[in-house]
Amino acid sequence: MPDRGDGRGKRRRCDRHGFASRSASRRMYESGRYVAERLEPVTDDQIQPNGVDLTLAAVERQTEPGRIGTDGKTVGKRETVAPEEGVYRLEPGAYIARYGETVAVPDGHVGFVYPRSSLMRNSCMLNTAVWDAGYEGRGEGLLRVGHTVELEAGARIAQFVLAAADHEGRYDGTYQGEHIE
Numbered sequence: 001m002p003d004r005g006d007g008r009g010k011r012r013r014c015d016r017h018g019f020a021s022r023s024a025s026r027r028m029y030e031s032g033r034y035v036a037e038r039l040e041p042v043t044d045d046q047i048q049p050n051g052v053d054l055t056l057a058a059v060e061r062q063t064e065p066g067r068i069g070t071d072g073k074t075v076g077k078r079e080t081v082a083p084e085e086g087v088y089r090l091e092p093g094a095y096i097a098r099y100g101e102t103v104a105v106p107d108g109h110v111g112f113v114y115p116r117s118s119l120m121r122n123s124c125m126l127n128t129a130v131w132d133a134g135y136e137g138r139g140e141g142l143l144r145v146g147h148t149v150e151l152e153a154g155a156r157i158a159q160f161v162l163a164a165a166d167h168e169g170r171y172d173g174t175y176q177g178e179h180i181e
């Protein structure tokens with residue numbers, strides 16, 4: 001096939017060496033059904049085509065500085081934000097949201113969290129770090145509120161996805177098993 005100047009011809013030449021065919025057969029994200037098997041509790045309305053919605057279990061606000069050093073880290077003190085009649089009314093600022101579901105990241109995978117788009121459309125955002133293979137717990141996310149918002153306790157605010165990933169070892173850090181009663 002001639003090179004069309006858009007890189008597509010080049011990629012197809014790789015095909016003949018088995019390069020592109022390998023990556024084509026390796027899907028990136030798992031389906032929502034697959035993800036749902038690794039979370040609990042999960043109801044049907046949480047299962048999305050490409051992931052599973054996470055609910056809001058608790059909100060905290062940091063009150064003391066934390067520290068990231070070369071020899072370790074500490075998470076700064078926080079205070080609990082109490083919902084009023086089951087609703088968190090959050091003024092602009094940074095909060096820690098705890099999710100309501102226990103997640104177990106299976107071998108051969110890595111997890112990420114995306115905000116539910118309705119959260120983003122309401123000027124709020126959830127930031128995610130990497131959810132490592134082997135991690136199990138009810139994790140947390142940084143909830144940035146850009147405009148006052150009302151979030152009901154237990155409402156779906158985020159979506160958890162699993163991507164296929166190579167890894168060496170499994171997560172065994174300080175957050176292993178966090179918030180599991």
Ligand SMILES: O=c1ccn([C@H]2C[C@H](O)[C@@H](COP(=O)(O)OP(=O)(O)OP(=O)(O)O)O2)c(=O)[nH]1
Pocket residue numbers: 073113127128129130131132133135138139140141142171172173174175
């Ligand atoms: O947005 C996120 C991202 C990750 N995690 C969980 C899953 C992850 O496996 C675990 C630890 O994350 P990470 O390895 O980034 O933490 P660390 O700061 O490096 O701590 P440690 O040294 O204990 O690994 O925290 C969350 O709860 N929220």
